[in-house]
Amino acid sequence: MIRVVLVEPEGEYNVGFVARLCKNFDIDELYIVNPKCNIVNAESFSAKGRDILENALIVNSFDDAIKGVELKIATSSIADTKGDILRKAIRPWELNDIIGGKKVALIFGRESVGLTREEIAKSDFLLYIPASKLYPTLNLSHAVGIVLYELWKTKDSRKMKVTS
Amino acid sequence: MIRVVLVEPEGEYNVGFVARLCKNFDIDELYIVNPKCNIVNAESFSAKGRDILENALIVNSFDDAIKGVELKIATSSIADTKGDILRKAIRPWELNDIIGGKKVALIFGRESVGLTREEIAKSDFLLYIPASKLYPTLNLSHAVGIVLYELWKTKDSRKMKVTS
Ligand SMILES: Nc1ncnc2c1ncn2[C@@H]1O[C@H](CSCC[C@H](N)C(=O)O)[C@@H](O)[C@H]1O
Ligand SMILES: Nc1ncnc2c1ncn2[C@@H]1O[C@H](CSCC[C@H](N)C(=O)O)[C@@H](O)[C@H]1O
Numbered sequence A, B: 001m002i003r004v005v006l007v008e009p010e011g012e013y014n015v016g017f018v019a020r021l022c023k024n025f026d027i028d029e030l031y032i033v034n035p036k037c038n039i040v041n042a043e044s045f046s047a048k049g050r051d052i053l054e055n056a057l058i059v060n061s062f063d064d065a066i067k068g069v070e071l072k073i074a075t076s077s078i079a080d081t082k083g084d085i086l087r088k089a090i091r092p093w094e095l096n097d098i099i100g101g102k103k104v105a106l107i108f109g110r111e112s113v114g115l116t117r118e119e120i121a122k123s124d125f126l127l128y129i130p131a132s133k134l135y136p137t138l139n140l141s142h143a144v145g146i147v148l149y150e151l152w153k154t155k156d157s158r159k160m161k162v163t164s
């Protein structure tokens, strides 16, 4: 079971696009912590992911969003900072091995300031999408898309192995 | 050399996000064929990819956008349709082997109707990002992000091999 968690998202287009991506990649649950934008306006960006948006759980705190989950994966564009243990990060393609059959939350931060150190500290792993050293900060929903694609890919190849 | 080509994009947010993604993943060139939206408004979505947007080449035709390129990769959410040779598609992770050191255009279609059969026929390969059978149609800029990430990843791991 995969839950996508958006923490205090600020852009309605991002919320809409994430709902669409959840539909594109068969994600089970979308949780939104304390949205800072209009969720209703997000609909125009969700396309056929509209039902995902309508069924999204809006919660008041980070802790509520990770309830009932066995594994919490935080994400950040700042990783592997020297001497900072909070910043030791895994890569997207390592996710599937870590996840196994567990109930997992994939946690994405605010467009403006990402996740707080406290939120990262509450998570089991930090995930970093490798990108240009000069500018590794992806837009929120594009980061979500890449992570969900990597999960799907491995799931897909696993399925292919099973049926062949 | 990698060129990203957007054919008649309709959403300014998509154009802006693609410029940002080009910066995130060190893409050399952005070409836009006959944009159907306001490129100036796209800026607010480009973040630190603003210079990419300012330097993007706006051209009038598909043929102008693929000039000087050795390999043309079209993309579509409709792939491997039975009996349709135009629709036999490669997957993102196969890209790097095909590309080698060539001058390549990665070609993305209109939000509303994708690429025409004529445009696909002019390309050397069709690329499909695997996603849910029920809804494999990604938003334009999210499809771009996933393809650029896959290219970057292999480039990255190649770099790591070289330095280790
Ligand atoms: N390269 C990358 N790897 C992993 N997650 C990323 C990423 N780029 C963006 N994200 C995700 O997108 C969210 C918004 S980007 C946040 C940027 C903010 N300026 C900061 O300092 O963190 C991040 O919190 C993270 O969830
Ligand atoms: N060493 C530290 N110890 C405790 N709190 C810290 C800290 N460094 C930063 N913080 C707190 O954590 C907040 C967010 S830090 C933001 C991290 C960044 N956006 C990312 O995702 O990578 C800061 O505003 C500060 O209040």
Ligand SMILES: Nc1ncnc2c1ncn2[C@@H]1O[C@H](CSCC[C@H](N)C(=O)O)[C@@H](O)[C@H]1O
Pocket (backbone or CB within 6 Å): B075, B076, B077, B078, B107, B108, B109, B110, B111, B112, B113, B114, B115, B127, B128, B129, B130, B131, B136, B137, B138, B139, B140, B141, B143
């Ligand atoms: N699963 C996928 N694989 C590859 N490219 C995709 C994709 N989903 C979207 N795209 C890209 O995003 C563009 C806009 S989506 C176009 C959808 C249109 N209804 C159609 O029938 O094609 C596509 O032209 C393609 O370039």
